[in-house]
Amino acid sequence: MPQDQLRFGLMPVLDDTLELPRTVLPLKSIRCQFVARGGMAEVEMTQVYCQENAQPLDCEFLFPLPADGAVYRCEAMINGRIIRARIEEREAARRIIEEKKAEGRRTALVESERDNLFTLSLGNIQPQDVVEVTMAYLQPLRCLAGKVSLDIPLCPGVRYITGNTLLRSNRGAGVVDDTDQVPDASRITPPRIDAEHPDAAFIELDGQVEAGFLDGKVTSPSHKLTSKKNGDMLHITLAKGGEVPDRDLALRWNERTSPRTALRGWTSLENGDTYALLELRAPSDMEPSDAIAQDFYFLVDRSGSMQGEKFQKAIHALHGCILALNPKDRAAVTLFESTFNDFDSEPVSAAALMADSRFLKLASVGTAGGTEMEPALRHVLAQVERFSKDRPAALVLITDAEIANEQEIRVLMRRHPSLPVHCFGIDTTLNDSLLLDLVRQQGGTFHALQSKEDVAAIVTKLGRTLRQPVLVNLQVPADWELAAGAIPNLYAGQTHFVSVRPKGKIDVGTIKVLARDHQNASASLDIKLVPVKEAGPRLRWCKERLVTLMAQDDKSAAITLSKESNLLCPLTAFLAWDEQEKVAVANRRLVQPAMLADYAFDLAPQCETLPQYCLIPPDADRESIGEPLLDDEIESLKVDLASAPEDLYRDEKLVVQEHIRRLLGIRSRTPNITNCVNPILKLRDWVQTASDRDSLNLVSRLLDEIERSLEEWTHCEQRLRELTSILADELEQDASILRNTWCQQQDNRPRFQELEDILMRAVSGSLRKEITSTIRELNRIDVKIQRRIEDFLHQHANAIPTPPPHTKKERC
């Protein structure tokens, strides 16, 4: 076969014997059970694995848990035998697991990559093995604009990796190389599959919410749920089966609230030590404090990961916050992606911002680039130094926080300990680790929102809380020890859980918390402590202390506490192995892919409904305006000299009409220019009735101009085709849609919009920019042609005189 005659293989070139047996992914389902009561949720997440491949495997899976969850139990059920995992220092745990694996034991290792990201490594899993790994954790319920919220992470978000690639070997098997800023990038970027994958795991939900304080229904912005009251508890399940773990599970409900600050406390006794947990619940609404004027610095994420609904909602959130500010307050807005832009050069009043029409249209700025938060944050902190030396200031961060260099952000913020940070996290797979840490470190509020929620309404309400402190300078008596450094200020609608323990043998029946109220008056809060059998108070205390020790970089104390309390931290790992049976040692490692987060794949349903290839629509469906004219139709426009009506300017008109026919021919060869056919045909009609040479000359010049524009269009379209080919690898499925869309739709603008949407989802970088600009150029030319013709017709509408009398005679 000559080299230049390449084969092409849509036909069944290769026979069925070549089909490879597919490697079956072992993760079958994720079972989530929870009980929410007393301000806490006890959650058990069970991953069910079934090994259906012929050879033994090692398997790795990256999964999320809430950043503020205290993971206190891990157990593996291997073929019916339950093995309780224990905590070891991380490197030691790895060594032990390697030894046990080499001995032929089935092993399980759970390591913490981030506060909210964990890796499970299963070793020597044999064919037909069934392994269930259960992680149990205790999570405080969050308050959201008067609503109680429980967010259970099910899908690790896609994080933006910054920095320069390292030359050393990668630490993990992820799809991104390690970098100087994210040295473990390859450990937190798993391969992903979509919901259509035959092995996509399902989720099962079995939850209970204490019904006693419920006010109304339990709702979810993320999933369809069913609920049924069962005694004191409301039983919650998923309304339909087949849901995959491609987004976090979010639950919201109202609880009956008190107009005053509600205080509760519990104690638990463990090995002679008492631990107490205090709940401080502020009323959901209060008179805003206008006494002190503040400066608010809004840092809004407009990176590519915020694309679509998320960014729209982020801007709604921004508007909501600005509207809720005090008239004396000032606000500065900075949008960031790979670079950053300030809205104004200095902080201005909310009224000044809202009066600027550009501020109201801020969503039209759109999204692009990477999530480079650090340089933008550095810039904003410099602005705070510059403009707010003598005024209280606060930073408001609106983002999905899909970054991986959290530590740099924490370190940067530590240099500004007196700057409170209020965080609005908007995502279906929110990286809450950074936002919670910032709030904990700086003081402030944290609100996790799903992009499908009515963000504007919620945030307008929440925005008010920024200037509604209920209790500030909260302090416990000197004979009690806080697990974390300080109690953050309590704002309206917030609930704080505070972990304390007595320093010596004291009365633990009550605790007196001192504070200042919103009018700056001293307040003394007596909280009665109720002894409970549950380990909640101890677990929360240990979790908060671990976080504090990690922040202080006291590794040795953190490891000791982690082992003593059996709570996982980034320096330790859970490990377990099966002593009952020796099995074949696996020599294949499989990375269980995570699911594509649903925001990244919300085009999928559209993809399914569109035909895969570009079909020529039947004639009956063809619309005369949008579809290219066929050759015979253009032919029919040819002017027959013999039958042409005789008038004074017949020859000129014939020339002009022939020119028009030629243009329609060009247009027919460039079928994607759709909006200018009608105007050209109108022009042709106008020419029929034209009665002076000047007008015809003008039309001739206009036609020359249109011809040049059409040539320009053809050139641009050719370029777009070339770019589309280059892109085809990246777009894959979308490429066919792109071409399909290109050929079939009737009107340019929605079509271009759709193309742009596809491109935004599928590609990045300079190629995307070039394609986008080419599409815009095409659109511009099309609109330009229409406008030129329409303007011409409008200007000459009144210039159509009736044919002058005696035309024939004059001609003679």
Add this chain to the structure above:
Amino acid sequence: MEYSLEELAQNVQDWCKSRGIQPANGQVAEAVSERTIRYYRTLGLLDASPGAYLRTFTEKHRLQIVAIRIYQAQGLPLRRIHEQLYGKSEAELLEFVSKAGKQLEEIDTPFEAVATSERWGVVPLSDDLLIVSRRGRSLPTHLIRRLQATLAEAGWPGFETKPN
């Protein structure tokens, strides 16, 4: 054998060219470039490379990309290819690539590669089968009936032989 990114792209390109392999439906780039390989990696179609620079790609990576191109030549989208190739060992990949290469060498009839400007027409024969014309031509009804009858006689599922 170890390859740099550039060497890997060139090696696969040469392999495909020597066997006349080209993507089937014009949806994918005709050449395997470094950019393509990076993209495959982000999709998880390629195993993670041990590092970012130097000669960090192995024979397994080469086999994975060749296998991807073979599947693409059959019209499979990357999503399906991912399902087929994920978790495959080097030995399995080698067997697949060797067999496919052999079969391709035995095929004599070259087809003209598909151009992106083609507009395809599809004639459905049943819920299962379609005939694709690369020039948008349709088939006359009597020919469709004859094809359906032939398929029915051959016992193809979905076609029933009508009694005379």
